[in-house]
Every structure is written in C-alpha cells, then in structure tokens.
Amino acid sequence: MIKVGIVGGTGYTGSELLRLLALHPQVELKAITSRAEVDQPVSDMFPALRKKVNIRFTEPTLESLKACDVVFFATPHGVAMAQAAELVQHGIRVIDLGADFRLQNTEEFAKWYGMPHSEPELLKQAQYGLVEATREKMKNARLIGLAGCYPTSVQLGLKPLLTQDEALIDEQNIIADCKSGVSGAGRKATVGSLFSEASESFKAYGVSGHRHLPEIEQGLRAMSGRPVQLTFTPHLVPMVRGILATIYVKLNDKGKSIDLQALYEQHYNNEYFIDVMPKGSLPETKSVRGSNYARIAVHQPQGRDTAVILVVIDNLVKGASGQAVQAMNLLFDLPEHMGLEQLPLAP
Amino acid sequence: MIKVGIVGGTGYTGSELLRLLALHPQVELKAITSRAEVDQPVSDMFPALRKKVNIRFTEPTLESLKACDVVFFATPHGVAMAQAAELVQHGIRVIDLGADFRLQNTEEFAKWYGMPHSEPELLKQAQYGLVEATREKMKNARLIGLAGCYPTSVQLGLKPLLTQDEALIDEQNIIADCKSGVSGAGRKATVGSLFSEASESFKAYGVSGHRHLPEIEQGLRAMSGRPVQLTFTPHLVPMVRGILATIYVKLNDKGKSIDLQALYEQHYNNEYFIDVMPKGSLPETKSVRGSNYARIAVHQPQGRDTAVILVVIDNLVKGASGQAVQAMNLLFDLPEHMGLEQLPLAP
C-alpha cells in the first residue's frame, strides 16, 4: 500500500483527491493537513465524504507527513515551494498540483506569479507533469510540477500536430479560446465567484495575460522543438466543472495534405484516457465530468485552411487531482488507470 | 456473473443503470433495448459511456432478453406491464423502475395513471421495493415494483417514526414538501423541461394531486399499520439531480418524550446507505450526488411540537437506478453495496 499525504486539503483539488484516493485499492491515506482546521474531521467540511473518509486534518508539518511515500500539494502557489525540499530530502515523492514547479524559468515565474522563486535548485530537479506528453521523464522524478488545467487541455489538443518533424501549421499563430467552469477559481470566497455573480452570465478574463500562457507556450515549444506563439483567452462558464478548449490553427501546405483525423487517432491510439472522437463530433464537458478522460474532436470547417480542435476535460480530474493520481500510479509502477475507472456522471 | 438486460435504455434511468452496471464486478450486460435505436451503439447516444460500454441497442423482444438472469425496465408506466409476464414465466427476475407494480390496488392505479392495469394477477405476485423497508420480502421476489424517487425519500424519512408500536405523531397530518431536480422529469422533450424554462426559476407542481401520493400513503400505512394521511407537494429545482424532502410532523405527547436523534440513529444503525447526520445538520443534495446514499437530519425548531425531518437522495441513484442495483444484489445474494461504492461527486 502506498502511504499518501495531502497538504492543503480544504480546497476543491484536495477534496477531489480524497474522493479518488478513498477508492484506490493500493492507497492508504495517512495524513491531510490544514493549519486552520486541525483536528476537525475532514467529512465535517465535505459531507459528501461521510461514511467513507474518517481522517482528521493535521498540522502541515514534516511530523505529519514523514511516514508517507508520496505527498500531494493541493495548495496555492508559494506553499509547495516552501515545504517540498524537506520532503524530497526525506525520500518522499512530491506531486505539486500548484504552480511552483511548472515554469522552468525563474524569471518567468517571478513575472507571472509576483514573487521570486525561492527554490531554483529544486526547480531544476522538478519534472513537468502532463502524463501523455512527459511520461518517460516523470517515471523517476522525485518532484513533479503537475500541469495546470488549461495547459492540460490545450497541450493535449495540439500535441499530435506539434510533435511532427515538419511543421503542419503556422506555429506562430495559434489561438486557444478556452472555457472553464467556476471550480477552476477554487474554494476561496471572492465576490467574482459568488453564485449571484457567475450564474446566468458569461465573460472572458485574463485576456491581456494569464499565468497559464507561459506554461502552455513552454510545453508547446518542448513538443515542437520550434518557436511557438499562442493567443490564449480564458472564459468563465456558469457551471462547476469542465473545460472546453477551442483551438484554431492555420494549416500550411503540408498540414492541408494530411488526414488530421487519422493523425489524431493514431497518435492517441494507446492512451487509456484520451478519446479521439469520430469525425464531426462535438464533445461536451458533461461527457467527462468526474472522470479522468479527455475527449478530442478535429474539424476543418468549409474545407478552408483553419482547423478547429475541440478538447474537453474535467478541470478538477484530468486537469488536477485525477492527473495527480495518474502520475502517482506512474511513479509507483501501477497501471495508470488504477483508482480512476469511474465513469463520467452525466447528466 | 449475473446476465443483465435493460428494457428502455434511452432515458436517464437507463443510462444511469449502464453507468453503474459497467463497473459492477459480478455483472455481464447482455442486452439493452430500444425500438427506435436498434443497432446504434449506446455510446453514440451517451458519449459519457465511450471507451467503457460497447454494446448496441436491440429490439425489445424476448429473443433479446431470454439469456438474462434479470431484466430492468427503465420505461414509462405501461411498458413493463405489457412485457414482464413473459419474462417472469421464463424464470427471469424482473425489476421495474417504472410505476406498473407499485400500487397494489388496481383501481388506484387506474385513477392515477389513466389506464387500466392489464396484469392484476401478476401484480399480486409483485413485491414493492424500497430495500430498507421491504428487504425481507424482496429477497425471493420474482418481480419487483421499485419505489419511486419521491416515495423513497419520504418513506426513509418517516420510517423510524411510523414503525413504532405506538404513534409518536399525528399520523393524519403529515406534510412532505419535496423538491426535485429536473432529471426527475426524464429525457423526454417537453417545453416545461427546457433549460430556458426551468433554469433560474422555481415552482411547485402537481399540488392538487401527484401520482406519488397514493404510493407514499400505501407505504406509510404498511409501516405504521394505522391510517396515515399526507399532504405532498413536489417542486421543481433548477438543478439536474437530487431530491430534498422536508417533512413536517406534529409530535404527540409520546413523541415529545423521546429523543428523536437517538431514535433515528439506532433505527438506521446497520444500514450501509443511510446516513443519519449529527444533530443540527443541514443535508444538501450535492452531498449524495451520483451515489446511493440517503442523508437524514432531524430538527425540532424552537423546541415546539413540530418536528422537521430532512432527507436528501440522488433521484437517479437511490431514487431509481442505484436502488435497482441494490435490489439486484439482494436478489442474487451479493453484498448490497457491490458496484455502488462510488463517492458522491461534489462540488
């Protein structure tokens, strides 16, 4: 049994980890920490876990966590950075669901996150974690900076196009128009996330610059080996879970000459969690809700030279806690889908 | 392995059966029927099932179903009535999620459902199925008329009060103010169930008389052994899944003298799916979504003599397909919770 700890268990990615790990046949939950909630039963905060999760919150100390084989950080940026080094030194694997170990460039980190990176050496050892793209490098990593939610959707959507030897598209001119449910903003009380504000409305945000932009561009460049430029516009959808990425690429002559549907199907043929849907499909977020699947469809409207790629994931599962469990399975040599077989909840 | 058939697989209770049965370790899905969709892959209609459910719809004939050990009817009233007899004769167990075998009195059936009951003899053999209330009688039943969604919530909420030797409340004066998500209305296209009609609004319906009223009163009388009278008001909540029953009872002197919280806790102590929450709790439908749990809380506001019992279930799971699987497990001597261990999806 893998002994698991969770730092920061009071947010949505924390409770989602609990939901998934509670049924994982190879996991023993040892500790979940929250400074503010020490000694409170986790199920008092999350009644959905009653009858199945009986653990209480503890202090976020090494003491609480040192018996673990792996520790998940389900925390805002800045927290894992401060605590991960100690755990790694003790031989504990760390999977950070936050942003501290995603960007390789500390200047970029400082620019986008408004704080210096306090662990540049540790960052060098960290491995970016988007399983379908970085699987091999993750296997022996001691510290994983798990991909963000939007970056997961956009990178999965573009990977078959960008991992070819020769460019198929104008790689300087990619547009990712992304839409996320409100749970992406977390469980922090803010006016903008109130029901009465977010419900029955729709808006873009972060248009002039969102923290996931450098992460996505870094990932796409790594895939392509060539410079890549993206316009990324996130939007807030009045729903709880789900991301749809609508990606626009301009095909070049090479790109126009190939069968995109076949390219995607072949590329993802062996991926358990990637569902390349039949030609003409229109994936909806509900079809992946609560599950670790990504569903992808490729369109080429009017036979013109702009291709439209549609990707749906559950932002809290494949975009966060599910992918974290998938990464843990990978680290511990278990089948990647262990504990992740639940079917989506629809309707 | 239990060989399972589903008649009427294109509605929400049908797709929910598929979601649950696909992961049930002792079930082999043999057939799912839909006259209109013959030969279509089920996952074309329900993309959430892609990669896990590969079966196609077949004709609703004995031929399709005769290899099954058990057949679920996930159909409007009138359908099971017409087809169940033949299956029962072939030794196939039948679990009807519809209304055909709920009311014992054929005149009541005719009055509330607007059609005569065509199988009065078969009806006599049928057993009403609300597992926590009728478990023993269900075990050897060949045909189960599964409890409706509202009746499940109201009966679970009142059972500890009504199964005492002596009345604890004014049993002639019970009020059940019930609220259901829109999926309770099914997957049929009607104006009233449109997003633009049901969203951002709230209303009562069936106030002057709803088909679940006689079913609930029949069940409560069976529990109490005394006459019981109920005012039942269903309401439509702008959400997909979930029922909250707010039940008002007038305590008599005997009722005022006992500890209601203890009564409920003891009564349901051994029930896997019933969660009597601590005093003062306010159960929310989200805490059971996608799961087979019922959560119950008991209040006695201002210490006055009206008690308020709150019950939440997922109408598609404990109120329909989950309870159907629970019943199947019971019929085939499996642990009741097999295949039903998923945790609720919240948020």
Added chain:
Amino acid sequence: MIKVGIVGGTGYTGSELLRLLALHPQVELKAITSRAEVDQPVSDMFPALRKKVNIRFTEPTLESLKACDVVFFATPHGVAMAQAAELVQHGIRVIDLGADFRLQNTEEFAKWYGMPHSEPELLKQAQYGLVEATREKMKNARLIGLAGCYPTSVQLGLKPLLTQDEALIDEQNIIADCKSGVSGAGRKATVGSLFSEASESFKAYGVSGHRHLPEIEQGLRAMSGRPVQLTFTPHLVPMVRGILATIYVKLNDKGKSIDLQALYEQHYNNEYFIDVMPKGSLPETKSVRGSNYARIAVHQPQGRDTAVILVVIDNLVKGASGQAVQAMNLLFDLPEHMGLEQLPLAP
C-alpha cells in the same frame, strides 16, 4: 423631484435601488455612499448601470445626505440604527431595507441579531413597512423598517386568512416552507454562496431558527389579533432571484365552509402588485423576476382540510428594493407603481 440618497450602495439591494430609481420620473439621485468606494463611479462596480447612472460613491456622512428628502439604508443590521436618528432629526424620511426597525421588541431583536438595540426610542416611532398590510400607518411615518423578503412573501400569502374576524385555520399550526434564490444572502463573499457550492444543489438552512421567524410571527399576530404560531423553514435554491413560499394551513370548520379562491380574489382586488392567479395555478418565480409583483395561488389538495398557498416574489424587488420604492411613492403621495412598471424578465 424627490431628492434621494442611498446608504450602502455596494450590495444587491443597493444596486437594485439604482436600477429602479434611475428610471423613476420623479426622482433625482443625490448621493450614494460607500466608505470603501469613495469617489469611485458606481458603474465601475455595476457595469450594467453604465450609460445611465453617472454618480460616484461618497462618504456616508450627514453632509452627503442632508440635501435629500428621503434616504434608503441598504445595509446590514446595525448600520441604520447608528445613523438614522440624525437624519430623522433633520426631517429626512428614512426607509431601512435592513432589519433594525422591524422587530418592535428590543429583547427579541437582541436575541435574534446578537446585539442590543441602540435606539429603543427611535424604534417606537418606526413603522413596519409591508405596504399591502400597513399602508395607512406608513403614510405619515418618518422612519420605515421595511419588511424582510421572506416575511413579505409569507404575510402576503396569509393575510386574507388572518384578517377575518373569526379564525379560518388552526392559527397555532402554520407551516411556511420557503425557498429563496442565492441573492438573498447578499453580495458578501462567503464560501456558502460560491457558485461551486450553491449551484446544482439544494438545501434547507436556519431550520432551528431564522431571524425572519419572529418578524413573521409579529406581523401575523398584528393581522389576526390572536396568537399565531409558525414553523418556518428557509431553503436555498440554485438561482439568483426569487422566493417561493409554500404555506400549509389546517382549515377549521369555518375555513372549510368558505370559497378560498373568492376570498383571496376579493381581498386583493384593488392591489396593483398582487396577482391572485386562477384556481389550479402554479406560480413560478420567473414570472415575477425583476418586477414588483407577487403572484398567489390557493390549493386545497384532494379536498382534504389542509390548504396550500403558493406565493412568488422577486426577493430583490417586492422583497426589498421595489417595495422600498413603493413605500417612497406612498410617503410622497405618488402613485404606488410609479417607476415600478417594468414587466418581469422571462425567460
């Protein structure tokens, strides 16, 4: 032109006052105060008001408000209490949308609101404001404690029954099962009001005791002239606006002998904003959204002796800001519906 000031303009009742007053032909908006937002344009916070409302927030001082004929307090309890006396002394009419001047009994106030009432003398001069019930007494009031949202719905629903010389119902045994949209909780950032918490879920709250209970009982006693006892259960609906009150009363012999429909129709015959719907109607909150109407329907299910009264209002309009404007019209001898003629927005 009536010169109007608003104290506390950053919540939903404040912005709703602005929406209504901006089009009122006899109103000149002089000041809207918010300590935190001084000098900010109101429309920066509420972009829906752009192009129509050009005023900026000011300090909540007498200086800001003394040029006004009437001042609305759209503030949490405690604020109006502290500031109203000074305004009243300056001859300014005050309409408090908060709770400070609703309960006549200061001990009750202290018990339910957790703070002593600092202005017991001023409270004696204050008039409770539910226009259809207290119109005559309001006309010359200098200070109005406007009815709360739930109290408005419940009192309007019961008034025809309780204002008869002889009791028609068991007045000790009334049940008001009420459901409100999330805007009733205000614009304050709290976890419970987050979209991801409140959406796709339903729950009761305040079951063991809600501040509106003593207010409603006080109002009902004033109507009836006899003791009245109520069980009041509020619920949270995943929608922004709207209240539905489902009220259960036990008819006595006198009550059973009369035509309830006729009673309600006659009682409200001359009320502009009260719509007694035809027999069998099922009012939905959407049918009053954005408007000052209350729609009421009366049912007597199965011809039994429990009557069910359904009332819908928009909690932010008839339950708060619309009723406030209606009260202002009354104070200044204008037609009650001036500035309140907008039709409901549906769908």
Added chain:
Amino acid sequence: MIKVGIVGGTGYTGSELLRLLALHPQVELKAITSRAEVDQPVSDMFPALRKKVNIRFTEPTLESLKACDVVFFATPHGVAMAQAAELVQHGIRVIDLGADFRLQNTEEFAKWYGMPHSEPELLKQAQYGLVEATREKMKNARLIGLAGCYPTSVQLGLKPLLTQDEALIDEQNIIADCKSGVSGAGRKATVGSLFSEASESFKAYGVSGHRHLPEIEQGLRAMSGRPVQLTFTPHLVPMVRGILATIYVKLNDKGKSIDLQALYEQHYNNEYFIDVMPKGSLPETKSVRGSNYARIAVHQPQGRDTAVILVVIDNLVKGASGQAVQAMNLLFDLPEHMGLEQLPLAP
C-alpha cells in the same frame, strides 16, 4: 400610435416583443397570431405578462393583421417568406426576425436553409437590418430582414475595423468564437435544449458550418468592400440569455500603427446602444441582460499582433426583439431608444 401585429407569438422572440411593446408609449398592440393557440389569452402561456397584456392569440391571417402599420414575424424561416408579400402589398411594413430576408443570394439561402427561396423578387426589395450598420438604408424600407443574433454581435465588433479605407487586419483570416445562452435555440421542445442536457455542461456546435456564417460574411464584405473570410464557431452556454463574441484578428502594419481603443470610441461615439468600455474591460453578458445595449472591449494581448475584440449582447433583445423595436422606431421616425430604456437586470 403605431398599430402593431406579431406573427408567431409563442416563442421567445415573440414574448420578448410583447414585454417591450407593452411599455412602448407609441404602440398599440393590435394582433398576435398563433394557429395553435387561437383565442387563448397570451398571458396563459406567458404568466409574466399577466396584469399588463390582455390580448388573445388570433389566426395568422391577413384579416387579423390588415389594420396594422407594422407586422413583426417572430417565426422560423419559411413563414415570413410565405406571408410577407401580401402584407407589403397592403402597405404594411414588415420586420422579419427570422432568416428569410437576410441572405441576398437565393442559392446561398437554399444551401444553408434546405429550401428554395419562394420570393426572390420580394427579397430584392428587402433591406438587411443591423441598425448601426444599415440605418440609412432601413429608413424607407418596406421589408426588413433583421440581423441574426450572432451576426449582430460579430458585425458590431468588427465594424470599426472593416469600414476603413485601408485594411487594418488580415481580412481573410478572422476568427469569431461565439457563445450563446440556450434561449437562442428557441422554445421548441428538443432533447438538446433540455435542462438536464444543457445545464452544467458546455459544448461547441455547428462547427463544420452554421447558418449565420454566410450572413456574417455577407455583412462584413458589405462593410469592407473587400473579400472577407471568417471562421465562426458557436458554443452553447448553460445560461438562458446572452451572447459573448470573442473575435480574433491579425493586425497588419497599418493596424498595428493605430490606437484601436480610440478608433472604437470614436466610431461608436454617437450610438445610443453601443458602449465601448474602457481599455482592459471584460464585458459580461449579465451587464446587458434584458436591455438593448451592446458592450464592446478591445484588447491586444502581450502587445503581439493579434487583437481580441469582446462583444456582449442579450440575444433576445439587441440580437432579436429589441433590435426589432429599434428598427420600428427608425421606420416611424421615433427616437431609436423609445420603449428600450430599461436597464439591464443584474444580478
């Protein structure tokens, strides 16, 4: 007083016309037709109109309509085509909210709408109606084919860029990623528009080709006088009302050299209903709900050469019935905003 008729009053654009026209000071509603609902009070179908709209549905015949000065068709395509000629011959102005008189090219119409155009001659007399773009030509039109909802949002967003002498952008490579509330699908009962299908989900539709594409391209070409090519992807948002168009354009050197914010502000300076928001703004659909406003913001992320234009409208108002009333005001020489001054309903 303008005598007004409405053909097809049972859909959302029909009921929205009623909501707006009921308060229009210069309108007398003479007739509203619905073959299926003849003699039924309109307010039985739309209880939100009770107490204000007392008219009944009549047969859609010339008899019903010939006393009108103007007739609105709030009908699916094909209906206005069949009936408009007769009305026009009688000197009645016709405003078609449907699609019959939008596309000038009958072959395009046949291709996209799956039926031949039966009135090619009448079509030649028809004027496309997007007031801010085609005002002058509309003034004397006898028959107006009102712009569709998406086309209104996209054309308003691009007009300042495309009406310059010299191209500012790559006009062959425009992307409009559009999102609409479910009311855009109308009041017809279809499975896809059910609450349980559309709620808590998000998807694209019509990706391979949507009827509004040729209409938008026709309008943009008319503005630019040059060839224009668009990729248009509509999406379904789980809300009732509202459209957000996120438009991506590639600036050329000329475009990069100008101040886009100033361009937009100057261009729309005199338009009552167009609100060019300050730099950096993020318009949300809620800020225009129920009103005839369009709010627009212009962004140039990271100073790169892709500009992002955001446009919000209420699809049922500026995208349909409100624009229809605006057009009527124009035809009858009234101020364009008469009857359209309601402020948006937010929250």
